[in-house]
Structures are given as C-alpha cells and as structure tokens.
Amino acid sequence: MHRLKDLWKKILIFFLFFIFLIILQIRNPEIRGPFRGILGNILNPLVYYSYKVYDGISSLFDNYIYLVNTKKENEALKQRLMALNIQNRILNEKLHEYEQLKKILRFKDNYQVExxxxxxxxxxxxxxxxxxxxxxxxxxxxxxxxxxxxxxxxxxxxxxxxxxxxxxxxxxxxxxxxxxxxxxxxxxxxxxxxxxxxxxxxxxxxxxxxxxxxxxxxxxxxxxxxxxxxxxxxxxxxxxxxxxxxxxxxxxxxxxxxxxxxxxxxxxxx
CATH class of the missing domain: 2.40.10.350 (Rod shape-determining protein MreC, domain 2)
Structure with a gap:
C-alpha cells in the first residue's frame, strides 16, 4: 500500500513537471526542448482548425453587419426615391397648370375678349x-x-x-x-x-x-x-x-x- 502511494506521488510529480515544461515552452518559444516538436504536432492542427472556425464565424458576422447596413441604405434610398417622385409629380402638375394658363392666354388673344x-x-x-x-x-x-x-x-x-x-x-x-x-x-x-x-x-x-x-x-x-x-x-x-x-x-x-x-x-x- 505504501509503495502504491509512492508510485502515485511520482506519477503526479512527473505529470506536473511535464505540464510545467509544456507551459514553459509555450510562454518562451525561444527555448528549445524535446517537447516542442511533440507539442507543435498536437497543437498545430487544433490551432489551425480553431482559426478556420473563428475565421468562418468572423466572416459570417461581417457579412451580417454588411447586410444590415445595406438594408438600412436601401431603405434610406427608397425613402429618398419616394420623396423625389412626389417632388416630380408636384413639378409636373405645376408645369401642367402653366401650360394650361398659356393656352388660356392664347385663347384671350385669339378672341379678343375679357x-x-x-x-x-x-x-x-x-x-x-x-x-x-x-x-x-x-x-x-x-x-x-x-x-x-x-x-x-x-x-x-x-x-x-x-x-x-x-x-x-x-x-x-x-x-x-x-x-x-x-x-x-x-x-x-x-x-x-x-x-x-x-x-x-x-x-x-x-x-x-x-x-x-x-x-x-x-x-x-x-x-x-x-x-x-x-x-x-x-x-x-x-x-x-x-x-x-x-x-x-x-x-x-x-x-x-x-x-x-x-x-x-x-x-x-x-
């Protein structure tokens, strides 16, 4: 029983030491050691795919923001177009009245009447x-x-x-x-x-x-x-x-x- 406890202590110490070395090499990349290559082989794929996932999510978010802004711009353009159409109708109506008044003035000149x-x-x-x-x-x-x-x-x-x-x-x-x-x-x-x-x-x-x-x-x-x-x-x-x-x-x-x-x-x- 005593030997089993000693064994577990040694395993725990070794594991903690191993974790320490990994953390040390992560925080100090200039230090070369036997675990760096192994650590890189384990973490590089994780980092790569994590980056891909992050990049995809980031792109989706950027596209969403772009679509929201585009929708707002389209609504603003629609309102502006509506205002311009109303102004155009008003101007056309004034032009129509002006043309009618010109015809009435010609009518007066043709018939010489009050x-x-x-x-x-x-x-x-x-x-x-x-x-x-x-x-x-x-x-x-x-x-x-x-x-x-x-x-x-x-x-x-x-x-x-x-x-x-x-x-x-x-x-x-x-x-x-x-x-x-x-x-x-x-x-x-x-x-x-x-x-x-x-x-x-x-x-x-x-x-x-x-x-x-x-x-x-x-x-x-x-x-x-x-x-x-x-x-x-x-x-x-x-x-x-x-x-x-x-x-x-x-x-x-x-x-x-x-x-x-x-x-x-x-x-x-x-």
Missing part, C-alpha cells in the same frame, strides 16, 4: 342634368349667362351665381340650347346635349351635305355665345326622307371628365 380665370370646384356630370361649380362669383364680376370655355372650346354658361361661386350648365345638358354652325359649310342649327354625354344638332338644313369629322362651332346668333368657339366633331347623322330637317350627332371636343382650369367670358356690354 375673361375671368377660374377653376372647377365641383361636378355633376353623371345624371341627366350636367353642370359644374367654379370658384368665381359675383365678387369677381361673374354674371348669369356668361359663357365658360377652355382652350378646347365651349363648356357651358353660368346659370346661378353667388358671392364666390358659380354654377355652370354644360353644353352636354339637354336643356342647354346653343346656336352652332358647320365650320366647313357655314350651315347653322340648334345644338343640345343628347342625355348621354354627347351632342345633337337639330333644325339642320336637310340639303346640306355633312361628313364625319366635320367640326361645329358657335354661330354667334342670339348674342349669348361669341362666334367661333368649337363645340364638337361629327360622328354620325340622320337624314330620313320623311323628315323636314336632318339631325347631326357630335362628340364634344372638351373632355368634361378632366376639366380643371377654364375661363368665364365677359360680354362687351357687361
């Missing part, structure tokens, strides 16, 4: 009665029966006016009667809305030859509308032998679904 610039603030164009509301009224000098137009042609006439707003009866309303003429033949008739967004000319000379594509304009007869405002283009006509007059059907030149800016035309004797 007018009030106005904008649409309300619409009712889906039912049988068709009218819009505009943002000028008595305070601006607008009066009942003043005609309303844009660069494409006649829109209608004012039928009700208050201080800062007016109601405009559109030419597509069946109750709005307008004296018009064929721009090509100068033949006149009475135009009104057909109830479905189109125009129909009645009391039109049966002998006058009408072609699809003919343009009709205001005739100026009756003094309500100035002469020469475009109203529509012929797409069909009816000339039955038993009828006294023929009917002419027009497609309006003004797009009533998209009108925004327009003018109120003042008669010279207002």
């Amino acid at each position: 007018f009030l610039a106005a904008s649409v603030v309300g619409k009712h164009i889906d039912g049988y009665s068709k009218y819009i509301f505009i943002n000028v009224g008595q305070a601006d000098g607008a009066l009942i029966n003043d005609s309303v137009a844009n660069e494409m042609g006649l829109i209608g006439k004012i039928v009700d006016v208050v201080k800062n707003r007016s109601k405009v009866l559109l030419i597509t309303d069946p109750n709005n009667k307008v004296s018009v003429m064929n721009l090509r033949t100068r033949t006149t008739g009475i135009m009104s809305g057909d109830g479905s967004g189109g125009l129909v000319v009645e009391f039109y000379d049966k002998l006058d030859k009408v072609y699809k594509g003919d343009i009709f304009v205001t005739s100026g007869l009756g003094g309500l509308y100035i002469k020469g405002l475009a109203v529509g283009k012929v797409y069909a006509y009816s000339n039955n032998p038993s009828d006294i007059f023929q009917r002419v059907y027009l497609k309006p030149l003004v797009n009533f679904n998209s009108i925004e800016n327009l003018v109120v035309i003042k008669s010279k004797n207002d």
Whole structure:
C-alpha cells in the first residue's frame, strides 16, 4: 500500500513537471526542448482548425453587419426615391397648370375678349342634368349667362351665381340650347346635349351635305355665345326622307371628365 502511494506521488510529480515544461515552452518559444516538436504536432492542427472556425464565424458576422447596413441604405434610398417622385409629380402638375394658363392666354388673344380665370370646384356630370361649380362669383364680376370655355372650346354658361361661386350648365345638358354652325359649310342649327354625354344638332338644313369629322362651332346668333368657339366633331347623322330637317350627332371636343382650369367670358356690354 505504501509503495502504491509512492508510485502515485511520482506519477503526479512527473505529470506536473511535464505540464510545467509544456507551459514553459509555450510562454518562451525561444527555448528549445524535446517537447516542442511533440507539442507543435498536437497543437498545430487544433490551432489551425480553431482559426478556420473563428475565421468562418468572423466572416459570417461581417457579412451580417454588411447586410444590415445595406438594408438600412436601401431603405434610406427608397425613402429618398419616394420623396423625389412626389417632388416630380408636384413639378409636373405645376408645369401642367402653366401650360394650361398659356393656352388660356392664347385663347384671350385669339378672341379678343375679357375673361375671368377660374377653376372647377365641383361636378355633376353623371345624371341627366350636367353642370359644374367654379370658384368665381359675383365678387369677381361673374354674371348669369356668361359663357365658360377652355382652350378646347365651349363648356357651358353660368346659370346661378353667388358671392364666390358659380354654377355652370354644360353644353352636354339637354336643356342647354346653343346656336352652332358647320365650320366647313357655314350651315347653322340648334345644338343640345343628347342625355348621354354627347351632342345633337337639330333644325339642320336637310340639303346640306355633312361628313364625319366635320367640326361645329358657335354661330354667334342670339348674342349669348361669341362666334367661333368649337363645340364638337361629327360622328354620325340622320337624314330620313320623311323628315323636314336632318339631325347631326357630335362628340364634344372638351373632355368634361378632366376639366380643371377654364375661363368665364365677359360680354362687351357687361
């Protein structure tokens, strides 16, 4: 029993001494010894693969950080792009308004009339009665029966006016009667809305030859509308032998679904 204890003591002392030598050579690489080669053979693969694992983990972490930063940059770029798109739309809208105002100014020069610039603030164009509301009224000098137009042609006439707003009866309303003429033949008739967004000319000379594509304009007869405002283009006509007059059907030149800016035309004797 005593010998066994001595043996274990010797083994422990030897093991501790062996560990001491290993630590000594690790901490002092310039010291050469018999364990250095053995230690290197044992530790080098461990160090190599440990480095590989560390390098892989480090690369994954770096890639994760890169992806996070890239995502943040992409979000910032998306927000910037959104802001630029909004600014672009605003600028395009201002350009559109500017182009419309230029056309209105040319309209004034062409017809030599006094007018009030106005904008649409309300619409009712889906039912049988068709009218819009505009943002000028008595305070601006607008009066009942003043005609309303844009660069494409006649829109209608004012039928009700208050201080800062007016109601405009559109030419597509069946109750709005307008004296018009064929721009090509100068033949006149009475135009009104057909109830479905189109125009129909009645009391039109049966002998006058009408072609699809003919343009009709205001005739100026009756003094309500100035002469020469475009109203529509012929797409069909009816000339039955038993009828006294023929009917002419027009497609309006003004797009009533998209009108925004327009003018109120003042008669010279207002």
